Amino acid sequence: MAKSARSRKRSSRKPARTAAQRRHSGRPRRRLWWALAVLAVMAAGVGGYVAYLNHLITSQFEAKRYALPARVYAAPLELYAGARLDAAAVGRALRLLKFERTGKGAAQPGTYAVQGDGYLIHTRGFTSPDGNEPSRTLAVRFAQGRVASVSTVSGRTVALARLSPLLIAKIYPLSHEDRILVRLDALPPLLPKALVAVEDRRFYLHHGVDPVAIGRALVVDLRARRFVQGGSTLTQQLVKNFYLSNRRSLWRKFNEAIMAVLLELHYDKRTILETYLNEVYLGQDGQRAIHGVGLASEFYFGKPVQQLDTAQIALLVALVRGPTYYDPRRHPARALARRNRVLRELHAAGELDAASLRRAQAAPLGVIAKPPSSVTPFPDFLDLVRRQLGRDYRAQDLRTQGLVIYTTLRPLVQVAAQRAVDQGLRRLEARRDIKRDTLEAAAVVTSVENGEVYAVVGGRRANFDGYNRALDARRSIGSLFKAATYLTALEQPQRYTLATLLDDSPLHVRTGQGQQVWSPLNYDRRNHGKVPLMDALVHSYNVSSARLGLDLGLPAVIRTAHALGIKQPIAEYPAILLGAVPVPPLEVAQMYQTLAAGGYRAPLRAIQTVVDPRGNSLQRYPLKIERAAPESAVYLLDAALHDVTRRGTARSLKTLLPAGLEVAGKTGTTNDLRDSWFAGFGGNAVAVVWVGRDDNRPAGLTGATGALPIWAAIMRGINAQSLHITQPADVTWTTIDPQTGLRTQDYCPGAQWMAFIKGSEPSGTSSCQVSATRRALEWFKGLLK
Structure with a gap:
């Protein structure tokens, strides 16, 4: 019995494991540790890469946001009573400044009308280092080749008025990007609303990436069996424009999504929207790339963005989808159709009532036939400006820092000389x-x-x-x-x-x-x-x-x-x-x-x-x-x-x-x-x-x-003024006989008046042979003095 019990006890023990069995049993644990290590390395790598992208966002966004060409201005034309300017000269200046002549009055800044012997000019306000010039309506009169008077429409005399300085050149970045920086608060309120309504309806709801838009785009792409819709938010588009290429790939989309989220972590919606409006590509002018709504307004309509009407705002937003395809000068029918679609979407979003929609759809495109030239009309003068700037500024600063350079150029003098x-x-x-x-x-x-x-x-x-x-x-x-x-x-x-x-x-x-x-x-x-x-x-x-x-x-x-x-x-x-x-x-x-x-x-x-x-x-x-x-x-x-x-x-x-x-x-x-x-x-x-x-x-x-x-x-x-030389106190004039270099009487034949530094006049005199009658006449003149 005892033996049987011992036998059962021995039989209940687990048989000893072999070395192979022991090695085999440890593998799952090691695999787990390896998997955890790999995951940790991957997490660190992804975290490091995200940190790198975050550094890229924070270190470059501000600089890129304001990478602007330098602007070079001429000296402003000064108007004051007595200025040597006639009506023709001021008319030339107004045309150089792209003032629009109107039939009656001058209701808007940048317009003028002929009024009697002068002009009624509605000036553009501007800021300069010499002081701010308000926008106002001036009556300018002329007489005898000069400005006779400058006054307000109420009749108050203006001592000095200045026309806004002519922009004569821009010094572009190497990318040839050009833009006019505008603040969100300065834009027509409808413009940012229209952009959001058409390009990113959920802009204020998402955090850089919109899953709803991505899902909607995916359904459209699957149905079409090709890439039709991208689902990118405005933030993603801004990231792509600033940091990434236009090449379509999953890797680019991955980077774009991460950077869009990071961008929204650092900057608010207003900053992102303002930056987008200044960055978006809206056309091409030779080598110059038209970026931002500020410059696009001047390029297509010839006026500041603040003065755009509803139809023109809709056309700018329409161009965001494809400025080449919808170019209003080359493809007006396409541009008109796209503009009207934008107007309908504004109406659907509640930003435009039915009456405004009908008026805007009936309006022409309103695009000026010839855009303002990006080529300076005065390259020779600009050459001198560049050389003088080169003494104090790096070329990179001139191309990217948005410097404003006020020069001494007088456009009317330059044009007259040319x-x-x-x-x-x-x-x-x-x-x-x-x-x-x-x-x-x-x-x-x-x-x-x-x-x-x-x-x-x-x-x-x-x-x-x-x-x-x-x-x-x-x-x-x-x-x-x-x-x-x-x-x-x-x-x-x-x-x-x-x-x-x-x-x-x-x-x-x-x-x-x-x-x-x-x-x-x-x-x-x-x-x-x-x-x-x-x-x-x-x-x-x-x-x-x-x-x-x-x-x-x-x-x-x-x-x-x-x-x-x-x-x-x-x-x-x-x-x-x-x-x-x-x-x-x-x-x-x-x-x-x-x-x-x-x-x-x-x-x-x-x-x-x-x-x-x-x-x-x-x-x-x-x-x-x-x-x-x-x-x-x-x-x-x-x-x-x-x-x-x-x-x-x-x-x-x-x-x-x-x-x-x-x-x-x-x-x-x-x-x-x-x-x-x-x-x-x-x-x-x-x-x-x-x-x-x-x-x-x-x-x-x-x-x-x-x-x-x-x-x-x-x-x-240039209506040059007559020579006026101030005579120094130590200079005197006397009459000289040119044959001898000595003093003589002013009535002597060939006598010349010459100036001398006092004390250097000739000491001797030279007489001349004249008739008794001439001598008597000169004696009589002396008595009258």
Whole structure:
């Protein structure tokens, strides 16, 4: 019995497991741990990837949301009583600014009407660093080529009014995307409502991804057996536009969904909707991509988005579905059908009543025939702006930061200069039997006082963005350089005055270590003996000018040229005294601006201010004035340059300019008549013109026959003011006998009035032979005084 019990006890024990059995029994547990580990790694990977996408959203959304091109504006046109503007000039300005002429009144901003001898103008309000200009209706009257009065419609006098500055260019991102940033609060309320009603009805209910829309799209796709509907929310579309490609794939849709949810975690619905309205692609203009409803409104309707009516709002929303397919200019029938469908959906959503629906559906598309050009009409001036901006800003900042750049450009001056160059060259070629389109030209117009550049013309093709001769053409300037020589002399009144007699006899100078002989000749191939310094300049005698420069010393003359504004290096050889100095027109303009401003050099500038998109000033380009030459010596030189236009090489200006318009200037002609120059100034503007050929072959034109007529046309076209030079206290005038350089009576034949720095007047006098009757008459005049 006991044995039996022990036997049963032993038989009840589990048999011992083999090693194989033990290994087999541990596998499920290890597999579980492996599965858990893999899941953990996958979870970490997915979590890490989501974290990466979250970082992408938070770090780039703000920057991408405001990646805007820089906008470049001209100076606003100022209207005030006494301004030198006639009705035709203001009319041209209004057309440049795209003001619409109306038959009666001017009810809307951006419209005007002709009223008697003037205009009724409803201005556009604008903000600038110089102050805010309100939108208002102004009555502007004209008389005798000037603004006679500016007043409100109620009759209140307005001291100063400004028209909104002309947008002259945009500096685009590398993607060539363009947009006008608009705030949600500034949009017509119907526009965002229409977008939501048509593109994402559940926008305010979902959190970035809409399962209902996805399910509905899936059913439609299955029935059609092809991809018909996507089910993407506005948030998903925004994510795709900002971060992802347009390639259709499950991976892209996966990323799009995750990023849409993340975006809605960080930003509210208003921010997302506003960003979408500024980002959405709505058309193409050549290389420029039209993004956002703000720019699309200007592109399709020619007016700000705030002024759109119901039908136009519906068309913009219609274009979201496919701006190429529904392009209203190329496919108006498609666009009309799609627009009307949007209107019906607005009605179904309760955003439009039946009467409004019928009116909007009956309205035409209302699209302007020609969109505003994205190409700057003034590429030569913009070239100068870019170069000056390049000193202070990176190209990337200019392309993406939405900077607003206010320039010194005067559109009316620019247009007048371009017209003068184009017409002047065609006239020269026709009259002188020169092959058509072989002459070229450049022109620069600046302010006298502050160095602001008003206009830049780089060639006869005004809209050609290419070789800019005004900035880059380095051509010998001929006798324009003589101003530096004569100023150097007049700065030494103890040695030289306007009456000092110079030697104009033949000159031979050995150069190149005595191996060569330089023998300058006068243009008329004659020598004139002893001539007053003033006459040598007025008639542009080469030989006496060269002798003067050699007596002064080349280093001294070169220092003066650099002080006046020439930046190019100048070699020390005698031929520079006659202008063998290659200088671009812009630097010549700087040189003569300094002379026009009485010896004060104001570095030429094309930019006034740069501000950020919020209106905060980033950088101002203030007026910087430096004394470059003694005021009294410059006054004497300017007096001689004035005489150049009355009796010297530029005397033909008397018949080319309006009566009473006094100017000063200098002609310039180079060897073999290759380059024709004229540089001069009136009371408010300096202008420089070059005419020649790009291949450097002779043009057959002197400064007086080539550049001067174009210069005169520019000054006529800009209503230039007459020359006014303030006489320094230490300058006096006296009558000089040009034959002897001595004082004489003003009634003596050939006597000339000349200016002198006090104490430098000739001490001797020269008598003249006149009749007894003439002497008695002069004695009687003296008694009357």
